[in-house]
Amino acid sequence: MPTSPRMNWPYPKEFAEHWWEKFRSFVNAVDASFFTTREDKNFILFGGGTVSFNATTGVLTWGAALQAVSAVTGNRWYIPTSTSGGTVTLQDGEFFYVELTRAPTSSQSVAASNGSRIPVSDDAIVIAQRLGAAVIFRNGAVIGDGQSVPLFGPRAYSTLFDVVGIAGQQDTDQTGWQDKGGLRYDPGAYFPGGAGVTREIRFHAMLWTTDDTTPLPADVRLYDITNGVPVTASALASSSLTPEMQSSGLLVPGSGGFAAALADYVVQIKLDNGAGSPGPSDRIFCVQAFLRTTWV
Numbered sequence: 001m002p003t004s005p006r007m008n009w010p011y012p013k014e015f016a017e018h019w020w021e022k023f024r025s026f027v028n029a030v031d032a033s034f035f036t037t038r039e040d041k042n043f044i045l046f047g048g049g050t051v052s053f054n055a056t057t058g059v060l061t062w063g064a065a066l067q068a069v070s071a072v073t074g075n076r077w078y079i080p081t082s083t084s085g086g087t088v089t090l091q092d093g094e095f096f097y098v099e100l101t102r103a104p105t106s107s108q109s110v111a112a113s114n115g116s117r118i119p120v121s122d123d124a125i126v127i128a129q130r131l132g133a134a135v136i137f138r139n140g141a142v143i144g145d146g147q148s149v150p151l152f153g154p155r156a157y158s159t160l161f162d163v164v165g166i167a168g169q170q171d172t173d174q175t176g177w178q179d180k181g182g183l184r185y186d187p188g189a190y191f192p193g194g195a196g197v198t199r200e201i202r203f204h205a206m207l208w209t210t211d212d213t214t215p216l217p218a219d220v221r222l223y224d225i226t227n228g229v230p231v232t233a234s235a236l237a238s239s240s241l242t243p244e245m246q247s248s249g250l251l252v253p254g255s256g257g258f259a260a261a262l263a264d265y266v267v268q269i270k271l272d273n274g275a276g277s278p279g280p281s282d283r284i285f286c287v288q289a290f291l292r293t294t295w296v
Contacts, residue, residue, distance in 0.1 A: 001025075009033070032102070036122045039102060042071035043125065045139050046152045049085055055133040055145035058089045060096065066127070066152075075104040079112055079127070088112045090130035099123040133191060144191025147295065159295045161190065165222070165267035166205070166289035172269055173283045177223070181267035181289060187253040188261060190293050197295050201258075203231075203248040205267075205289040207238035214276040215239040218284030219269065220246075222291075226263035232256050237272060243287055251291075 001010045001022055009029040012022035049064030066079040066086075079098055080086040088096050097118045098110045118124040128137040133145040141151050149159050166181035193199035207218040217239045222231040233256025236246040254260035271284045 033122050036102060039070055039072055039100075040125055043068055043138075045127065045137065048152050049150065050148055051143055051151040052148040053135050053143045053145060058091055058130070059087055060090055060128070060130075060135055060143075061085065061087045062151075070102075070104050073103050073105065076107045077101075077104065077110045078107065079110050081109040082107060086112050088114050090114055090128075090135065091116075092130055092132060094130055095126050096128040096130075096135070097124055097126045100125060142197050144193075144197065144295070147191065149295075161293045162290045163293075164288075164290045165265065166286055169285060169287045170269060171283050171285045173271055173278060175271050175273045175278070177221070177268040177270050179223075179266040180269050180286065182265060183267070183291060184262070184264050185259075185291050186262035187259075191295065193295065200294045200296065201251040201253075202292055202294075203234040203236065203251060203289070204245060204292055205236050206243050206245045206287045207236065207269075207285065208240050208243050209238065209271070209282075209284045210241070211278070211282050212239045212241050216276065216278050216282050216284070217272040218286065219272045220286055220289060221268050222258075222265045223268050224257060224259055224263050224265055226265075227259055229257045230268075231258050231265070233258055243285075245288075 002013060003010050009026055011026045012019045016022060045066060045068050047065055047067035048062040052061045063085040065082055065084060068077045077100055090096060094114050094116055095118055097113050099121060100110060100123050101108045102123060118126060126138055128135050135143050143151055147159055163183045163185050165183040170180040172178045191199065203222060205220045207220060209216055209218045217237040219237045222234040224231055233251050234248050236248060238244045238246050251258045267289045269284065269286045271278055
């Protein structure tokens with residue numbers, strides 16, 4: 001019996017015997033295929049606990065069962081089981097998919113599968129696809145390389161990564177920039193964000209001074225020694241007599257002196273004498289300085 005080229009629906013040949021039975025097979029195949037569109041358009045993915053992705057190994061991990069509900073029967077599918085999380089390994093471009101029991105009459109455990117294409121089957125449905133260093137799920141959620149987040153839980157979360165330039169007290173009484181620490185940073189090594197996830201890069205430093213009256217503020221900045229330019233967008237100051245954390249605005253790779261590629265930086269501090277001359281006991285201090293990458 002011939003079949004349609006894409007959906008593989010069987011249909012009777014012209015002048016075939018037992019035409020009615022073959023036609024009924026065709027109608028049942030059409031009914032089954034169209035039923036899946038009703039079930040799939042109401043497919044809501046949730047659960048999963050903490051979801052992690054490693055782009056180097058390609059391993060996507062979820063700590064608790066991924067879940068979905070058949071809206072037409074009210075029963076759940078669990079990936080892979082109702083009591084456990086799972087893993088699937090994805091190469092760039094590959095799909096994470098499952099093959100569902102349609103119109104389930106009870107809760108179903110569903111195996112996770114991967115491949116560069118999905119089977120020509122009414123039961124196959126894509127859960128996610130890997131594109132580069134990120135995995136994009138069917139509901140728009142995105143997880144990047146090195147992230148580990150409750151992806152389908154409440155969205156009041158953030159993930160952060162610090163690159164430290166100063167850890168421990170540094171001080172100076174000099175009014176010119178003094179190199180006191182260093183770090184290496186490559187924005188290309190960190191997931192750039194997209195589809196609901198935003199990457200933010202800021203410079204943070206904990207500063208104080210001995211003179212808040214003149215005042216003689218504590219200044220700090222990053223200096224890009226790879227390209228020989230100050231990162232003007234990183235400049236911070238404090239006139240506090242006690243340690244005070246200061247944070248820059250957003251650092252945009254390729255703007256404000258912040259390199260768009262791998263670069264080495266020194267952390268520079270100085271006593272700001274713009275409001276007056278420092279005395280013999282005047283100093284400024286920096287006890288901590290770091291670049292923080294946050295995904296929100």
